[in-house]
Amino acid sequence: MVFFRIILFCFGFIVPSFANFALAQKASISGYVKDSLTGETLVGASIRTEDGLHGTVTNVYGFFSLSISNPKIPIICSYVGYNPKRILLKKEVNENIQFALSPKERESREVIITGERNDRNVKSTEMGRIELSGEKIKSLPVVFGEPDVLKAITLLPGIKSGGEASTGFYVRGGGPDQNLILMDEAVVYNPSHLFGFLSVFNSDAVKNIEIIKGGMPANYGGRLSSILNVNMREGNNQQFKYSGGIGLISSRLSAEGPIKKGKSSFLISGRRTYIDIFARPFLPDEIKGNSYYFYDVNLKLNFILSPKDRIYVSGYFGRDILDYKSRTNSAVNFNFGWGNSTATLRWNHIFNAKLFSNTSIIFNRYELFNDFKFGAGGFNVRSNLLDWNLKNDFTYYPNDKHQIKFGFNYTFHTFQPGILAGNIGSAKITETINKQYAHEYAAYALDEWKINNRWSVNYGLRLVAFQLVGPYTQKEYDNDTQLPNGKSFSYGRNETIAFYPRLEPRFNCNYLINENSSIKASYTQTYQFLHLATTSGAQFPVDLWVPSSKLVKPQMARQYAIGYFRNFRENAYETSAEAYYKPMRNQIEFKPGASLFFNQNLENEMVFGQGTSYGLELFLKKKTGKFTGWVGYTWSKSTRQFDELNEGKPFYFRYDRTHDMSVLISFQINKKWAGNVVFVYGTGNATTLPDSRYAYRYGIDPVTGEPDYIFIDKYSSVNSFRLPAYHRADLSFTYNQIQTKKFESSWNFSIYNVYNRANPYFIYFLPDIKSQTVKAYMVYLFPIVPSVQWNFKF
């Protein structure tokens, strides 16, 4: 109730303030922009009057709405990589204009298709927002030659990768669970396959991605550090197309086409690894019975019901399966798997030329299962997280000075941390960790206001609330023995256990110094109600998402950012310098050595503290010419302080990276050949190393008199060591073998880690009896790795 009142209150201010401007608008146009060959809508396409006085871009559904003062001036629609279209208006109100742009011929096309309006980085109020197209992601080299969304974004400033076997990414000093990863609006709780080598996103099905690392506008929320929006393609609604690729570790196949030409389409993409078959000859005997594979399927259906209504259906299903059969013990069998399933139903409705809405219903499930048999018994473990989500987003375009967005988002979460059942001999074992239920609410309103030729602001308010409800029984535990003390609290169905209403103000502003440069500043406050329970730095499939509760307060972060943006040579070069300061509260860590798996009293293992992160990000991008690409450099510092860790003294965040640099150069050699060079450099991760050791578990062999014991490492200060710096260069080439209307094929050759740098994966210590010393060894994952991939399309 309070939410609605506050939204109406905000409207009370916004609506009258532009009522005056409404009179000056003589005409309006709205509609969609699409690719003339495939029918796919184009995101971020520019629609402006030829005199440059009015302009807008298409939204994520390809929809635009523009109010203009002089209907006699022609309208130009353009998108990088496509031939622009120019039209003259015949009437005042023009709804449902369909701009069908034709792609430019390959030679005259820029190699990089960014999909952004040329001067958007200077003129818009957005700070910390970067967009990458699906095609761009596919051209970037990664290990084993598999293009990957989560690896590609780590080439952008401010976004750091966790390391080679990790899809976790760290944005401006925040942890891996502080990024909201959305696939067609469905939250992806575990975005990795292959224990972190690859993400769940099949780049064949990706249309574009958008990452927001600062200046988050009010229509987004739920995580502290970033929003990664992965938008999937709709499918060719003109003709059937098949495409795919065969690579070293996996293969992909996609089919798309019209259900009813021009009106509806489908897209289905699938992927599977065969690393189990490929790796088997190399496996040592003890794990020869191992088989691991993953597969995923993306499905999209899209229906244009009428000029005012469109329906989209998206689905994702993926699984990773690890199967182990012992060779020495035929009865020992271990089967472990996990995966996400998501389904989204979206309805775009155009009320009139000025009001666009999208309503989505989303179902999302992440689950984990494990079956372990050993002859005289066996166990199985199940764990899952289920979401039902309803959201509605409106965009109102009253005139070309304001763009208003408002909406709500409701999610019902069900957490099932674990069910264990099994037996050893005749003893039966069952153990269940109680399910938890929660409602998560959000409502927002924002206004993107172009005050005058120099000033624009985007201000908004997001109201959020989290309600943990029963049925639930909370057992009380004795802190010393870690056993239940017999007392418990019971909550009935939908009875509130904890309730956290919070306010998130957001503010971005842009001061245009001249046509080519601007200064921007932003302030955001965000809360996060779901937390990832993990002790190691690597995100692991058994890691649990836990809700805020009576003891666990919501995490909070504020971000202050300021930046200078400048374009050169008519937007051929984009540069920016952005500085940010981000204090975080109610951060969660686990006690060292905490046992998280199947822990009935997980909250007892948590410690709470705060974090601080600040930095400077410099970025230079070249968009046109034979050579294109970017250079990003970030200097930053990120620390944490917990009373119960490190004797209460602040320590470096594990992923603190003082210097981080990435360079990407793309070039077109000739009609057939194109290439990419990537170079990355980062200060090594902070890590905790033992500073002393002691002998324990002593025994004496009575015959030889030799003592027997093991050494235990003792740790004191947290994260006070730095691993050696991480740097590597990659090279990739694409050879366009056949390029005809009927069939296209290309070869991709890549070399990962060209100069064979041994980048540390972890360090361990081993006593050396001969020299009577303890030696340190560094394990590294990938030496130079060449790979090849063949892609086709027909």
Added chain:
Amino acid sequence: MKKAIIKYVILFIATLQLAACEKEIKINIPASKEELVVEASINQLSPTLNYVILSKTMDYFNPSLSLLAVRNAKVFITEGNIVGNDTIYNIANQTQFFDLVDSLFPGIYVNPLFIGKVETPYKLDVELVDGRKITSKTFIPKPVVIDSMHYWFEPNNKDTNAYFYLQWQDGPEQNNYRVVLKRGFIPFLSGWGYGDRFYSFDDALINNQPRPFLMLNPFKYGDTVNIYLSQIGRPEYLFWDSFRNAANNGGPFATPVSVKSNVTGAIGSFTGYALTQEQIILR
């Protein structure tokens, strides 16, 4: 459970390297603050398993690969009496432990005349030459009775590995166990560390019913297996459980664990074992 998963995952990730790529590096670790370490163990059955070991932590790269012993300390273990809600430690029930084998095994304090009693509390008091004091308390619970033991081999595979099965009754009260297995003809352990396999577990999952203990292929045909099944107290169990985490820590999933000592003034444990011992020949 998670340890099993992690073990398989590490093995799998290792295979992706197609070879173990590693190299030695030089690391500078500054000097650390010295701390005392205690490993004290008493039981009611086997005299070779009553001892108090005193040592110190050493700098990580200290070239010594042996125990850094603490010598000439005064070590006392006092038997207690439970009177109502209190425990009384009478100095008359105090036994001193001496480093009798100081020349061969410094830091180990024993008293061959000491015999533990079941369902009895004990107190440990240590005073070092430099005046530092260490104290701790423990309790020897009631030992369990093994109901049955049997073993079998892989069908048609007598030559290799045996399954080994042990069963006892777990009572309704909270129980914590430590099992140590030793293969070989010598029937007694001198020091718990001389065992081959070590397990610590409680009865959270299997309570108040016959408790099975299953071992997969540790032993071959003809082996002599010595089983040491003990009941221990709760703080002692929490120590040995954390010790297991600390001992198995390493690799990319390592976290800086520390043991949950039940000793004041030092790191380590004072554990009273209610010991049940059996021997079986696998033939």
